[in-house]
Amino acid sequence: MDTTSVGLDVFFVLLGAILVFAMHGGFAFLEVGTVRHKNQVNALVKIMVDFAFSTIAYFFIGYWVAYGVTFFMSAADLSGADAAFPLQGFALVKFFFLATFAAAVPAIISGGIAERAKFWPQVLAASIIVGLIYPFFEGIVWNGNFGIQDWFANTFGAPVHDFAGSLVVHAVGGWLALAAVLHLGARTGRYGPQGRPYPPSSIPWLALGTWLLCVGWFGFNVMSAQSVAGATGLVAINSLMAMVGGIVVATIVGRRDPGFIHNGALAGLVAVCAGSDVMHPIGALLTGGAAGGIFVYCFTLTxxxxxxxxxxxxxxxHGLCGVWGGVAAGVFGLEALGGMGGVSFFSQLLGTAMAAGYAFIAGFALYWLTKRVLGIRLTDAEQRRGADLSIHSIGANPEGEF
Structure with missing residues (x-):
């Protein structure tokens, strides 16, 4: 029975890892549809290469930083012969699952710095983020490192609650991205006397990216339980309600703009991650709806x-809707508002500020150093030519371009 139970958990977490891995295709196509045609190849390549380097960084350094676990032992020990590792390689699929979360952070940043970032400097920055910056905060929230969660529990009655990463993944990724964007500056021709907005190159590709992300998100959220016994339909229904809430509000506030609508779904899902296991579905709907409005308003303002x-x-x-999700878990997770309880508003508020502040400061320092040492911005001429030809020497439709 023990072997069967472990085997079910291995399969459960493996399926979650595959779903979240598929989300990286969503990140890629969301970016492909948003950037100009001359930058589509670069968008696809960045997401794939960042995933590879992120996985290596997380395997050798990041997972140890977050959880104190290394893989420098025999395959037999990793599969359960060593008492420190569960049977049937459960620790290995758990690593796979959490690695897909970690690699989502550079994928988030990729969308912010699109069209004007040098290739290898951004890959190096992504590796440092996943090897050191991200797992440091991940370990604090999800592994109780340094006793910070204990302090929150003793001071406010509950630790910082982040079931599936509104703070750990999305807020951290979004605030790191803000630091990167500020260092990079605007794309050539975007602002100024002759500046103009650049419309999306392909709404169908953008929509495909959103659909891939939405489908995978149910693995992202539901399977964050990391066991069959811990899985609950509450997480699934809350994810669904938050997603549709984001769509509805973004549709109304964004005046039926397709970009706002598709990103409204993602805004709702970002916000519900933290409290998806403790909110009432109505609370999740309100959380997602508010996130849809936050995205539309703040995108335009930014x-x-x-x-x-x-x-x-x-x-x-990710940055602002993730922050909202962290706070919302401390509101709609309360028993007084129909939630499951076990959360503290003040823990959520302070923990949210800690996530945003840490990520922005660490990101600002990292990208400042990268900028000074390697340079991070394509030249104006390279940007006008497009990242596809300037970096990869091939366009999205090679046969039609020559």
Missing amino acids: QEKFKIDDVLGVWPL
């Missing part, structure tokens, strides 16, 4: 008033 050229709007989508 692009037009602040003139921050965040191409896919990843700071509003």
Whole structure:
């Protein structure tokens, strides 16, 4: 029975890892549909290469930073011969699952810095993020490192609650992206006397990216339980309600703009991650709806008033909606509002501020150093030519371009 139970958990977490891995295709196509045609190849390549380097960084360094676990032993020991590792390689599929989360952070950043980032410097920055910056905070929230969660529990009655990563993944990724975008500056021709907004190159590709992300998100959220016994339909229904809430509000507030609508779904899903296991479905609907409004309003404010050229709007989508999700878990997770309880509003508020502040400061330092040492921005001429030809020497439709 023990072997069967472990085997079910291995399969459960493996399926979750595959679903989240598929989300990286969603990140890729969302970016492909949003950037100009001359940058589509670069968008596809960045997501795949970042995933590979991120996995290596997380395998050798990041997972140890977060959880104190290394893989420098025999395959037999890793599969359960060593008492420190569960049977049937459960620790290995858990690593796979969490690695797909870790690699989502560079995928988030990729959308913000699109069309003007040098290739190898951004790959190096992504590796440092997944090897050191991300797992440091991941270990604090999800592994109780340094006793910080104990302090929250003793001070406010509950630790910071982040079931599936509104803070650990999305807020951290979004605020790191803001730092990167500020260092990179706007794309050539985006602002100024002759500046203009660049419309998406392909709404169908953008929509495909959103659908892939939405489908995979149910693995992202539901399978964050990391065991069959811990899985609950509450997470699934809350994810669904938050997603549709984001769509509805983004449709109304965004005046039926397809970009806002498709990103509204993602905004709702980002926000519900933290409290998806403790909210009532109505609370999840309200959380997702508010996130849809936050994205539409803050995307416009960022692009037009602040003139921050965040191409896919990843700071509003992941950074701000992730922050909202962290706080919302401390509101709609309360028993008084129909939630499961076990959360503290003040823990959520302070923990959310900690996530955003840590990520922005670490990201600002990292991209400042990368900028000074290697340079991170394509030249104006390279940007006009497009990242596809400037970096990869091939366009999205080679046969039709020559």
